[in-house]
Amino acid sequence: MALDKIYNYIGGRLAEPSGGNYLDNINPATGKAYSRVPASDARDIQDAVMAAKQASKAWSQRSVDERSEVLLRIAEGIEARLDDLAEIESIDNGKPLKLAKSVDIPRAAKNFRFYATAILHYGSTSYEMVEQPAINYTLRRPLGVVGCISPWNLPLYLFTWKIAPALAAGNTVVAKPSELTPMSAYRLSEICMEAGLPPGVLNIVHGLGPEVGGAITSHPEVKAISFTGGTKTGAEIARVVAPKFKKLSLELGGKNPNIIFDDAPFDDMMRMTLHSSFANQGQICLCGSRIFIQSGIYDKFKETFVKGAKRLKVGPPADKDTKIGAVVSEAHMNKILSYIHLAEEEGGTILAGGQRVIVPGEYCGGYYIAPTIIEGLQYHCRTNQEEIFGPVVTITPFDTEEEVLEMANSVRYGLSATVWTKDVSRAHRMAARLEAGIVWVNTWLLRDLRTPFGGVKDSGLGREGGFDALDFFTEPKNVCIKY
Ligand code: TXE
Numbered sequence: 001m002a003l004d005k006i007y008n009y010i011g012g013r014l015a016e017p018s019g020g021n022y023l024d025n026i027n028p029a030t031g032k033a034y035s036r037v038p039a040s041d042a043r044d045i046q047d048a049v050m051a052a053k054q055a056s057k058a059w060s061q062r063s064v065d066e067r068s069e070v071l072l073r074i075a076e077g078i079e080a081r082l083d084d085l086a087e088i089e090s091i092d093n094g095k096p097l098k099l100a101k102s103v104d105i106p107r108a109a110k111n112f113r114f115y116a117t118a119i120l121h122y123g124s125t126s127y128e129m130v131e132q133p134a135i136n137y138t139l140r141r142p143l144g145v146v147g148c149i150s151p152w153n154l155p156l157y158l159f160t161w162k163i164a165p166a167l168a169a170g171n172t173v174v175a176k177p178s179e180l181t182p183m184s185a186y187r188l189s190e191i192c193m194e195a196g197l198p199p200g201v202l203n204i205v206h207g208l209g210p211e212v213g214g215a216i217t218s219h220p221e222v223k224a225i226s227f228t229g230g231t232k233t234g235a236e237i238a239r240v241v242a243p244k245f246k247k248l249s250l251e252l253g254g255k256n257p258n259i260i261f262d263d264a265p266f267d268d269m270m271r272m273t274l275h276s277s278f279a280n281q282g283q284i285c286l287c288g289s290r291i292f293i294q295s296g297i298y299d300k301f302k303e304t305f306v307k308g309a310k311r312l313k314v315g316p317p318a319d320k321d322t323k324i325g326a327v328v329s330e331a332h333m334n335k336i337l338s339y340i341h342l343a344e345e346e347g348g349t350i351l352a353g354g355q356r357v358i359v360p361g362e363y364c365g366g367y368y369i370a371p372t373i374i375e376g377l378q379y380h381c382r383t384n385q386e387e388i389f390g391p392v393v394t395i396t397p398f399d400t401e402e403e404v405l406e407m408a409n410s411v412r413y414g415l416s417a418t419v420w421t422k423d424v425s426r427a428h429r430m431a432a433r434l435e436a437g438i439v440w441v442n443t444w445l446l447r448d449l450r451t452p453f454g455g456v457k458d459s460g461l462g463r464e465g466g467f468d469a470l471d472f473f474t475e476p477k478n479v480c481i482k483y
Contacts, residue, residue: 004035006182008044008206009189011051012199017207018043023179028094028326029317031365037182040207045174045215048203052145052172053221055200060142060170064119070197071116071168077191078109078156085184089155090317092181094326094367095280097318108156108184114449115164115469122169122470134482140474142170143223143247147216149209149237151229152178152328153283153389159185162226163202165469174203174222176213178229180328182206209233217241224248224473228285231387231413231458238461249462249472251285251454253387254415257408258288258444259430262296264420265442270301274308276418276444278371281327282391285459286416286438286445290384291395292404298397302351302375305395309352309371316363326367327390333367336390340372343383343394348374353391379407387413401430409435414456418444437463 005022007014017038024033038044059067078085085108086101095104126137148162159177166173177185189204205212213233217225217240224247227237231252241248258276260269276288293301317325327333333356340354353372358364372392377384384394398404408417416438419430431439437455440446447453452463462472 003033006035006037006186006206007189008038008040008048009186009192009202009204010044010048011054011203012193012197014189015044015047017041018047023208025092025182026180026329027091028328029091029363029366031330031367034091035183037179038206040205040212042211042215044205044207045212045219048174048205049145049219049221051200052174052203055198056144056172059167059172059198059201062170064122067168067170068116068120070195071112071164073195074188074191074197075109075112075116077195078105078112078188081187081191082106085156085187087318088183088187089181090325092183093152093155093328094317096322096325098320098322099280104154104157108160110449111157111160111164115168118165118467118470119168122467124476132482134480136478136480139477139479140169140471141477143473143475144171145221146171146173146224146226146473147219147222148173148175149213149216149225149227149229150175150177152180153280153285155181156184156188158228159188161464162228165464166226166473167202169470169473171473172201172203174205174216174219176205176207176216179206179208213237214240218244220244222246226464226472227251234460247472249454249464250460251464252415252458252460253389253413254285254287254455254459255290255385255387255411255413256286256288256416256418256436257404257434258291258418259404259408259420260291260293260297260301261419261421261423261426262294263422264297265422266297266300268442269420270304270308272444273305274312277393278309278312278324278391279445281324281369282393283327283389284445288418288444289388289393290379290408290411291393292398292407293395295397295399302395306351306373309373312371314357314368314370315359316366324368324371324391327369328367330367332390333369336369336388336392339383339386339388339390340374340392343374343377343392346377346381346383348377348383348394351375351395379410385411401426405430405433409433412458415459416440416455
C-alpha cells in the first residue's frame with residue numbers, strides 16, 4: 001500500500017521537495033512506516049525564504065487588528081480539528097491520545113489565541129528628559145524573515161509557541177518541525193490556507209536537521225532563529241548564527257531537580273511527582289528526573305512511588321487506560337536503555353522498570369519502556385548529570401537545604417526546578433538559590449503564558465512567553481526629540 005505523503009507549504013501552496021526525495025515517517029507505537037516526509041534541501045529553503053521576503057512588507061504593514069483576526073481564525077481552525085490533530089499527534093509521537101487531546105492540541109490553539117490578543121496590548125516605552133527639554137520614544141519593528149525550528153516531544157505545541165508570536169509581531173516565517181513528528185505541522189499548513197493567511201507569511205519546510213535546519217540558520221535573509229531542541233544542536237546553531245549577528249533564542253535540555261521536604265503535602269506531591277517523572281514518557285524538557293527526598297520521609301516516599309510507577313499502564317497510545325505510550329523512535333529508545341545500563345554500571349539499583357516492554361499484537365515492534373526508578377547513585381555520576389529524556393528517574397535522600405542545593409545545582413543544565421514544602425520561608429529561600437529559569441513550589445508545569453519561559457546555563461538563551469517573545473521578534477529603535 002502506498003504511504004500517505006506530506007508536502008511542504010511554501011508561498012501559500014503545498015509543494016513537493018525540489019529533489020523529489022522523501023523519508024519514511026515511523027509510527028513509534030508499531031515500529032512501522034506509515035507516511036512519507038519530504039527530505040527537503042537548501043533549494044526548498046531558498047524558495048521559502050524568497051516567498052517569506054516577498055510577503056514581508058504587506059504583512060508587517062497590516063494593522064495589528066488584522067493580524068490578530070487571522071491568527072484567531074487559525075486558533076479556531078485548530079480547535080475545530082481537535083480530534084483529528086490529537087490522533088495524528090499521538091500516532092506520530094507515540095504519546096497517549098488522551099494527553100494529545102487534553103494538552104498538546106488545546107495548547108497549540110491557545111498559543112495562537114494568546115499572541116493574537118497579546119499583540120493588541122503590546123506597547124513600547126517613552127522617557128521624558130528633565131535636564132534637557134526632550135523626549136525619547138521607542139519604536140518596535142518586526143525583523144523581517146525569521147526562522148523557527150522545533151523538536152518532536154510536543155510537536156504542534158512547541159511549533160506554534162514560536163510561530164504565533166513571530167507572526168503576531170509582523171514577521172514572516174520559515175519554519176521546520178522535527179522530521180520525526182511532521183504530521184501536525186503539515187495539517188497546520190492546511191489550516192492556515194483555510195484561515196486566509198496570506199501566501200508566504202508562513203512557510204513550512206520538512207526534512208532533516210542539518211540539511212533543512214542548517215539551511216535556515218545559515219541563510220543571510222533570515223534575521224532571527226528561535227530553536228527548541230537538544231543542547232548539542234543548540235550549540236551548533238549558535239556557532240552558525242553568531243558571526244552573522246542574528247538574534248537567537250534557544251530552549252534546550254534540562255536535568256531538573258524535584259526536591260521534596262519532610263513537610264511536603266504528601267498525597268498531592270506523590271500524584272504530581274508520578275506525573276512530572278513520567279508524563280509524555282518523560283520526554284518533556286521540564287520533567288523532574290532527579291528526585292531528592294528528605295530523609296524523614298524517604299522510605300515512605302520510595303514505597304509509595306515505586307507502587308505508583310508500577311501501576312502506570314504501558315500500552316498502545318490510543319487505549320484509554322494507557323498512561324505510558326511509546327518513546328519517539330528506535331534510536332531514542334536505545335539511548336534511554338543505554339542510560340539504564342549505565343546506571344547499573346554506576347552502582348544504581350533498579351526499583352521499578354528498567355527494560356523495554358513488548359506490547360503484544362500489532363504493537364510488538366513499538367518502542368515502549370517501563371517507568372524506571374533508580375536508587376543508590378552518587379549525585380555527580382553521569383546518570384545524574386546527563387539528560388536522558390525518557391521515563392527514567394533517580395531518587396536520592398538528603399538532610400539539609402545546603403546539601404540538596406549543592407546536588408540540585410551541580411548539573412550543567414538550569415531549566416526548571418520543583419520544591420515541595422509547606423514552609424513558606426524555606427520555599428522562598430530555595431527558589432532564590434536554585435539555578436533555574438523556572439521554579440515551581442508545590443506544583444509542576446502550571447503555566448501562565450504571560451510569564452518568562454526559559455533556562456540558565458546550558459539550558460538555553462533568552463526567554464519565550466508573554467511580551468518577552470514579542471520583544472525577541474521585534475527590534476527596538478529609539479527616537480530622541482528635543483523640543
Ligand atoms: O533533537 P535535535 P534530537 C534533547 C533530548 C534528546 C536530545 C537529542 O535529550 O535526546 O535533545 O534529540 C533540528 N541545524 N531534546 O536529536 O536534533 C531537528 O531536525 C538546525 C530536548 O531529536 O536537537 C529538529 O527539528 N536544526 C528537547 C530540531 O532541530 C537542526 C526536545 C530538534 O532536534 C540541526 C528534543 C542543525 N544542525 C530533544 N540538527 C527540549 N528542550 O524540549 C537538528 N536540527
